[in-house]
Amino acid sequence: MPMKLARIQTHILRYPDPNDLHRERMTVLARLETGDGTVGWGEAIAMWPEACRATVLLIEEGFAPLLLQAGDVTPEQCWRKMREHSWWYGEGGIACFALSAVDMALWDIQGKMEGRPLSALWGRVHERLPANASCHVNKASLSACIDEALGFFSAGFRSVKLGLGKKSLSTVGHDPESSIALVAGLRREAGGDAEILVDVGNGLRWDALTAIDTVRRMAEHRIGWxxxxxxPTHWQDYRALKRALSVPIASGEREWTVSGYQRLIDSSTVDVVGVDPARAEGITGFREIDRRVGAAGLTVNAHAWSTAITTAASLHLSLASANARLLELKPFPVAVQQELVAEPVRQMDGFTSPLNGPGLGVEVDEAVVRRLRYTV
Known part of the structure; x- marks a missing residue:
């Protein structure tokens, strides 16, 4: 069902995030409106002030004129137009942020025009998904870090993902020994059925031998991945780890494009492919990447952080994917989740269930957008 766009706006939001010790984070929202008044919202998790400003510039001065003059279009047609327009600078990087926000908003409009939730529009595979509490390890002591994770299990989450090497009140998770002690202590307290995932991330720089030794010792306490x-590009280290151990390896969160993900899949270095629809060429990009992930027999994992808009997109995409097995959620209250939309995604009894409203299924409170808006 084609649409004709009449207006494209952007908003930079700035907000304190409890998962980062209430440090301020930033993101970009795109608001698209058709001639008949149907509104769609998308997000680009550009995060840094200069990246947010650049993302806004690309949307407002690059993609908006292109799409507003295009006449009747579909999300897929717009996706191709934006990729073709940004061919010189768009193979990765900030152009992917801008494209992602616009594409997500286009799909929100598409679902609203057809009166269906996006997961139903694409074909829902799961009626619900296990909820994962994705957190940064940043408390003042090892026992406090373990207690926090135990609290997430007590709240009903089916699994916990421990983000190591983050800005923190302690050094827990900043070295192999404390990271292993964290996993061992959580396993001891949480019991054998609790799923523990470990995210090393950008804050640490392990070589292959350190990783093999550390992950082997973590695996004695059963980690899921x-x-x-x-x-991301240190493929020889990934291959060495994969040859040495049977622990599933996850990667991809910092990839940008469909072609980049294909290279990652072809490298045979990962088992779980992380994709961020607010970064990696939007919803359209995610669906194409997911198709390729499935063809390779791998698992897809949606990055559902930042605002309730990206969380909703990730939920719809995951529910419609046979390759998804859980959904990560922020286990802390934050304005861009609980206040930005009327009914944010929540876990109930350890699971996330479909949003049944049309499109993304969330109604954005524009008063909250104005309150959190950051003016350059």
Whole structure:
């Protein structure tokens, strides 16, 4: 069902995030409106002030004129137009942020025009997904870090993902020994059925031998996967870890494009492919990446952080994917989740269920957008 766009706006939001010790984070929202008044929202998790400003510039001065003059279009047609327009600078980087926000908003409009939730529009595979509490390890002591994770299990979450090497009140998770002690202590207290995932991330720089030794010792306490143990392009280290151990490896959160994900899949280095619809060429990009992930027999994991808009998109995409097995959620109250929309995604009894409203299924409170808006 084609649409004709009449207006494209952007908003930079700035807000304190309890998962980062209430440090301020930033993101970009795109608001698209058709001639008949149907509104769609999308997000680009550009995060840094200069990246947010650049994302806004690309949307407002690059993509908006292109799409507003295009006449009747579909999300897929717009996606191709934006990729073709940004061919010189768009193979990765900030152009993907801008494209992602616009594409997400286009799909929100598409679902609203057809009166269906996006997961139903694409074909829902799961009626619900286990909820994962994705947190940064940043408390003042090892026992406090363990207690926090135990609290997430007590609240009903089916699994916990421990983000190591973050800005913190302690050094827990900043070295192999404390990271292993964290996993061992949580396993001891949580019991054998609790799923523990470990995210090494950008804050640590392990070499292959360190990773093999550390992950082997973590595996003695049963971890579900090890995520981003190396810088994304250090494929030789990934291959060495994969040859040495049977622990599933997750990566991809910092990838940008469909072609980049294909290279990652072809490298045979990962088992769980992380995709951020607010970063990696939007919803359209995610669906194409997911198709390729499935063809390779791998698992897809949606990055559902930042605002309730991206969380909703990730939920719809995951529910419609046979390759998804859980949904990560922020286990802390934050304005861009609980206040930005009327009915944010929540876990109930350890699961996330479909949003049944049309499109993304969330109604954005524009008063909250104005309150959180950051003016350059």
């Amino acid at each position: 090890i995520e981003e143990p190396f810088y």
